[in-house]
Amino acid sequence: MMKIVEEQNLYTNPFPVTAVANFYNNIQNGLIVETSAIKSTKEIVQNWVESNSDGITIAIQGEYGTGKTQLAIELRKYIRGYSEGKYHFICLDNPSVSFLEMYKNRFLNELSKIQVLQRLEECYFDIVSSELKNDDLYGRVVNRKREHIKSVELIEQLGLPKSKYDRIFEKKLENVTENARFVPALLLLMMSQFESEIWEWFNGSEPSDALRERNIDFSINNDTFALEAIGVFAFLFGQQGHRFVLFIDEMEKIVSNTEKTKQESFEALKKLFETVKATKSMLILCGLPDYYEAFPKDVQQRIGFEIKTKAITLLEIKKYISNANKKFNEIESCSPFSDSILKNILDISKQFGLEKS
Numbered sequence: 001m002m003k004i005v006e007e008q009n010l011y012t013n014p015f016p017v018t019a020v021a022n023f024y025n026n027i028q029n030g031l032i033v034e035t036s037a038i039k040s041t042k043e044i045v046q047n048w049v050e051s052n053s054d055g056i057t058i059a060i061q062g063e064y065g066t067g068k069t070q071l072a073i074e075l076r077k078y079i080r081g082y083s084e085g086k087y088h089f090i091c092l093d094n095p096s097v098s099f100l101e102m103y104k105n106r107f108l109n110e111l112s113k114i115q116v117l118q119r120l121e122e123c124y125f126d127i128v129s130s131e132l133k134n135d136d137l138y139g140r141v142v143n144r145k146r147e148h149i150k151s152v153e154l155i156e157q158l159g160l161p162k163s164k165y166d167r168i169f170e171k172k173l174e175n176v177t178e179n180a181r182f183v184p185a186l187l188l189l190m191m192s193q194f195e196s197e198i199w200e201w202f203n204g205s206e207p208s209d210a211l212r213e214r215n216i217d218f219s220i221n222n223d224t225f226a227l228e229a230i231g232v233f234a235f236l237f238g239q240q241g242h243r244f245v246l247f248i249d250e251m252e253k254i255v256s257n258t259e260k261t262k263q264e265s266f267e268a269l270k271k272l273f274e275t276v277k278a279t280k281s282m283l284i285l286c287g288l289p290d291y292y293e294a295f296p297k298d299v300q301q302r303i304g305f306e307i308k309t310k311a312i313t314l315l316e317i318k319k320y321i322s323n324a325n326k327k328f329n330e331i332e333s334c335s336p337f338s339d340s341i342l343k344n345i346l347d348i349s350k351q352f353g354l355e356k357s
Contacts, residue, residue, distance in 0.1 A: 034321045037062075037309045038071055038260070041077055044305055048282060049079065055281040057273050057302070061292045062309030068286045069093070071309060072247050075284060079245060088115075088237045099265055101252065103205050103226035111233065113199055119236045125151045126240055127168050128160070152190050168210040173235055173321075176278045177271070182232045184215040202229065223265035231275035240278030247323060251287035255294045266299050271300040317342055 001146050032038070041058065048056055055078055072091075079087055090110045095102040128151055132138040137158060155162045174180040185201060188194040188211070196260050201207055207216045220229055230246070237244035276283045283305075285291070292300070300306075312320075321342075325331045335344070 031280040032069070032070065032074060033312055033316045035067060035071075035309070035312070035316060037067070038074055041071060041075060041305075041307050045075055045078060045282075052280070055234075055276040055279055055283070056305060057276055057283040057285070058091075058283065058305045059292055059303045060286045060307045060309065061289045063288065063311075064321045065099070066309040066311050068309050069249055069282045071307070072249060072284055072286050072317050076245070079282075083229060086242050087245055088242065089245045089247070091247040091249075092250065093249055095254060097253060099223040099254060099268070100221070100226040102232060102248070103220070107230060108203055114232070116236065117189065117195070119239070119242070120186060121151060123236060124165070124190060125168060127165050127172070128155065131165065150190065150192075173232070176235045177228060177275055179229050181218070182229065186232070186236075187210075188214060188216070223262070224268040227265070227268040227272045230273050231279075234272075234275055234279045238281050244279060244281040245284070246281070246286045247286070249286045251285050251291040252286075252294075255291045266296055270299055270302055273299075312346065314339075314342060314346060317346065 032081075037060075038277065039179060041060075044056070044058065047053070058069050059228045060071055068135070076089060076091065092102060092110065095106055104287075129138065129141060132141055137160075141154065141158065142209060149157075152162065154160075155165065166183075170183045173183055173186075185198050188197075189198040197208060201211060201216065202220065204220050206219045218225065220226055224233045233242045234246070238278070275281075294307070321334045322332055325333055325335065337345075
């Protein structure tokens with residue numbers, strides 16, 4: 001008996017302590033099953049990164065337990081290998097029951113106001129400096145900027161035509177999002193006296209009288225405005241070589257019931273896909289097949305890549321355990337698991353998936 005116990009202690013349990021992966025508590029042992037879905041999706045992402053191509057939307061779908069979330073997590077790790085501080089990630093799981101609730105309760109919680117202000121300032125200053133490239137003022141502007149003065153203050157001090165730069169900024173945003181209704185809010189966000197008020201507005205608050213006087217006459221109170229706002233942030237984080245990556249898991253919670261998801265929401269989602277493309281961003285959707293099937297055909301047609309995950313095979317689980325033994329036990333084998341035990345593990349995994357579905 002003692003000999004059996006000692007032999008068992010030679011091995012480290014190769015399986016994660018939890019069967020459910022998520023973006024914030026992804027307790028893994030550093031090993032994954034390199035499925036065909038992971039391999040093909042990594043090729044897509046690699047091409048997107050290395051070619052500096054247009055943005056893409058990837059729809060990952062599969063039944064419970066087939067590795068959808070783990071695939072998204074691996075993609076995030078893979079992209080970060082290229083990062084160099086230019087890639088900005090927002091990862092949302094359990095996204096609520098509507099795009100509006102997802103935006104207010106999840107998306108904004110993952111978005112740093114300081115980071116938004118920094119990107120906004122950099123984008124606007126890029127417009128100013130580009131316009132002054134061949135002007136004698138260019139050197140003075142660049143030198144003053146090194147003192148960390150805000151663009152709006154710099155423009156005022158040098159007597160530059162702010163309205164001109166505002167129009168250029170508006171045109172750039174309009175070319176990406178097809179409307180410029182968020183431009184007044186972004187311009188006011190750069191002004192310290194309106195910063196807090198505008199940020200509250202982005203969080204869904206009604207515009208004050210002062211904001212209404214400055215052409216902000218609506219609140220972000222429906223799916224359409226919420227998805228447009230996400231597109232605006234994709235624009236901000238997609239300038240000057242920066243790239244924006246948004247993961248949304250459990251999409252079926254939002255779109256599985258087509259009666260609750262209005263046609264206007266699907267129209268806004270199509271616009272978001274176009275914004276992602278125009279800003280060289282990446283949008284990765286994950287969920288049960290229900291969500292993809294609920295999309296109208298014209299929405300599906302705007303998705304660049306559809307990836308279907310499948311249950312793990314016996315060959316894949318053998319490879320996983322062999323790699324685990326090599327890493328932790330310096331033994332290249334599936335010991336102490338026999339083929340019959342591995343088949344039982346696969347059967348249990350399938351039953352778990354069917355029960356949850």
